[in-house]
Amino acid sequence: MADGGIIRDVPGGIPRQVNVSCSPTVFQFEQLSAETCILMNVLGYGPHIRQARIDAFKAHDRHMTALARGNSTWVTTGSKAEGLTNYRESDTDSMCVTNHVMCLEEGVDSSIVPGEKSIFRSCSRISYHGHCRLLLERYGTRIPTIINNALCDDGYGSGLLSSDLYVNQMLNVKYMYNERTVGHERAGPSAPFTSNGIDHADLVGALHFKCPSILTRWAARHRNWPSSDVVQEVVSLGAFVSPVGVKGSDYEPVEWRMCFNTGENMLVNNLHDTQVKLYVLLKMVKNDVLKPCKKEVTSFIVKNIVLWIAENNPQSLFNERSLFHWLHEGLYALRVAIDTKELPYYMIPERNLMAACALEHEQKLSLIATIDEMMKDGPRLILRLPKIRQAIIAHPEPLRWYSGRRIEVEMLRLIASNRMVEILQLIAKNRIDEETDGILKQDVIMQANLRRQKEIVMEVGLRMIMEGSRVNDMGDVLNSMLM
Structure with a gap:
């Protein structure tokens, strides 16, 4: 640390801590960093406009939940919920969570669940980290048709909820706003649709998941960020399971993935302004420079890199004059993830986000070479980003x-x-x-x-x-x- 270097001892090569007091050259190009932050505010990435977007989509979720009359809860996820994209800059990602079902982690007492709800017990012993199968433990007084039609036999006489059948059922749900909405073929766990011929959205059906041991382990980690109050709020928001298995798994059609969308929304909304701008720039790099063909690098991967950087470094090191330093570190972490095909999921570190990416050797070398070139460019790398370049001109x-x-x-x-x-x-x-x-x-x-x-x-x-x-x-x- 004497030379102001980085301790890269976190799984996935995520930067752990920087000592800025020992070297005046650690944070280079401070003025350019500050000017870039100002420019990004003008482009719509400032805290006030982000908060306005977040509030608008929270209100939308409340209205849609009320419209469902207690049958489901609507949750906007992804960049829209994070306030990071314009109205039509990207698709709207939403979850429709069935309220008449509760999934329980192994060991959780089912007597705490009201009798009207059906209970499924998660079984993760033969599934990859962060995934599970759902076994029917108890029928509730009201069984949603989509659940009933997705049940199959586990081979031992017990009910097993098929994620594959569940998604196919979602395609037939009449969730559309009006007659101008057109549904499309399924895309992984989502049911895509287009409204008014131009507004694209992806809807994922999900179930509530009570997993206290997973959230307790996450909350107990030593961290620089977020604060203990935010940690407890994330824990209180709970988890979900979405209908998607591990690609190539023998149990893929009946596996479900554990996710923490509302908690992750809360975490991103509590990032420092510089960390948010780092996230935006890395997403631009992914979309406009790397341009992955088959989602080998996703926005979710980029988000996890930013969350690890935020957790493992003192918050005093993040300010508008250090943006380019952290952009360099974020690119380095992305390079390591691509090279090693390893990046731990922020909520469940045992799950490797790069495990299922279809990254061929030649493509990996090409992506690494591109990232190396950008890191050598210094602050000029932002000229590769069309939106930033046009604004500078x-x-x-x-x-x-x-x-x-x-x-x-x-x-x-x-x-x-x-x-x-x-x-x-x-x-x-x-x-x-x-x-x-x-x-x-x-x-x-x-x-x-x-x-x-x-x-x-x-x-x-x-x-x-x-x-x-x-x-x-x-x-x-x-x-x-x-x-």
């Missing part, structure tokens, strides 16, 4: 002008989306027969929202025309602003 005044309007349109769109679900709730509650479109036209809040969106789009379109662009369709302008 742009004049500051037009960039701020446009970004302000783009963010306002995004917020209006999120408000409109939530208002739509509120109206659907009113229709369901009051059993109104009138068409939804007719009610929307009478809704003062929705009409004011749409009117303001139109004003902003017309303003942006007019400026584009004045600056020489050929704009014929304001709808195209709106769609580009939401990407």
